[in-house]
Amino acid sequence: MFSRLCLAVWFVLHLSGCAVYQQPVDSSKKAYGHTTQLVLPEGVFETVAVESEHDIFTLDDVQKQQFLAFFYAAERQHVPSHKRLYEYLEASIEGFHYRGETYNARHAYHSNEGNCLSLAILTTSLAKLAGLEVEYQKVNAPPVYQRHGDLLTISSHVRTFVYQSDFESPDGSVVLRKPRMVIDYFPQRGNISGGQVTYHDFVSMYYQNLAAEAMVENENHTAYSLLKRAHTISPRNPETLNSLAVLHRRAGYENAALQIYRYAQQHSAGSVNLISNFATLLEKQGDKDGAANLRESIQHIEDDNPYQWLDIGEAHLSKGELRLATKYFSRAVENAPYLHEGHFGLAKAYLSLGKTGHAHKALKKAYELAAFTPEQHLYQAKLSILETRY
Template sequence: MRLILLVLMTLVVSGCSYQKLAEQPPAVSIPINHQIFDTTEVSVTSEAELFYLTPSQQSNFFAYFNKEISKGKLKHEAISDYLLKHLTNFSYYGETLAASQALGQEKGNCMSLAILTTALAKLVGVEYGYREVITLPVYKKQNNLILSSIHLQTKLFNPEPSDIVLKSVAGRSGILIDYFPNASNIKSRYLRYPQFIAMYYKNIASDALVEDQLSVAYANAMRAYHFDGGNPEVLNLMAVIHRRAGDEQTAEQIYQTARAIDEDNLSLLSNHITLLNSQQRQEEVLALRKQIDKLDDRNPYSWLEQAYVAHNQGKMRDAERYYKKTLELAPYVNQAYFGLYQVYMSKDQEHRAKATLAQALEWTHDNRERKQLKYKLYGRNIMLKANE
């Protein structure tokens, strides 16, 4: 699951309702100021350590696995059933853990679950794939950073006859491993293995960045760059780390390189704007804001993210515009209504705030949420009438 960064600012993720294997752009050369980061005491988890399970964990798994196979279950079914016994404490808010930690503690986020699933699949020779899922992101503001999460599923493939060769992983049958499946989730792209590994290191780097551990963030971002050096989001992360370390010149060069790969990347544009704002380069800021406004990004959550960034920066006009753009694409996203409500209240526009809550109510089906909305709406209505 996770992590895409927004640095009041932003490092983000994903797109549309297609299910194809993601393209992996070739690595690009970027300037990296190695000298400003001291990694002599930084320990970075290796790829092998990521999927390591202790002898005891392996023994327990094989005891269960062999018993289920003897009953006639297929390999991928046995893994799925085993994982179901350990999913209780996995959640959107969990940590990113290696396989042995995730299994030992029986907790973690969806990235942790994917790593654990991979470790088990590797033990018994089951093929697997990774799929990004577009769902409502989870946001958290900390240390002047906005963390935005995405969701990830692992698919354990059904064994195929040896004479069948499939061109697309999306066409293969199998079992999706997901602690929180939701019918409203939008299926996105399948990741290649190096992209998945890079995502792990991005998560760890982002966590370190929140704690202001810049050398740890840099070391893990370098590993992400090693595995997926043409990914604009990896480059975005590298730029953010350089900027936080005080090297704005290198940060801007990296932004420019990343934007040459993906000139319409919202998080790149947003983070570049943050840097330009800090340098009072307002003409360039205005040009990039105009570029953002012209983008035809059909993912409502991309605009919701921009709304959150603007809102946290106190840019209420921009926040209002992006909340509205979110609702144009997806009128069921209640978080955008709540954001608009807060914007209008900050402007003392109580009637507009009330109208926004009424709109949200039309798209809310959860009984608990409806009660909360009605309380705010009718409570606000009583207050307005008392003042009229």
């Protein structure tokens, strides 16, 4: 956990692929009045051809025929439509191999591999062929960090719901939700359900991921073109705007990056990554007060991922900023009161503040929640030490 405290040192990008996305709002819509168009500086990057949204979800003819033959087979018509799709995925891509790369539907189907976003794209493609409704949900999981020179990528997780198309509610009954199947590539302990992800944000994730891969390879024109496409699809998506700003800053166009960050402040819901990177740039330019104000504002961002707040809490704790550390650990507890890590973070912050009673209460809660985990023995030992002082 302590190794994550240096996030602000590098340019931080968010990846969606096995790991979803940050905002449950639809970033393609205008929630702040009239949204002016982001004007990017000309002559910095060339625009190159990138994959269309249609192509992302298009399977080849053989792949379509294989699925439709299975889905419409007479012997399977007694199976509800959403379960038929699930069974096809289960049978045809058994042993789907996890890879960090993001693939379109054709590639994921053919190679039987990809990250969780790739599987969600393939699921969406099959659902479209069958006329089934899909939705996407953010899954909060311990993030995966990868450092590539001056870039630090943070992965998150998304899963897909496929709904039964031919469902009819019994007469006189009220049905709150149609039957559905969950397509989740990497379910594991510690995963916490998050907010809904809109279709526009889902598609923008694909381009964001490819852009991040291009940036790692210093293919800046490709990265720029992918991010422009993502921004067109979901104009208020904060992670797209963050990536655009990082791209310009890395290329030496800091004023352009500032312009993008200020646009994002006005026209997006913001994200922890975006505000952190913005603050780092202001600090580099000598605006320490502006950077400090931005870091204070992070606490007001709507993010239901407790692991995000745990990381920020640890970062402030390591720098002795105990008041902020307490706030962020409290946000983690607020979003996931059953995670022992948040209570342990609060215990450490309270103890450093000299609030022994509060620290004891938080540590005791962490101990209770950590049952049958390796951390429980650590908490027990610290409780014993603390109780000799308390």
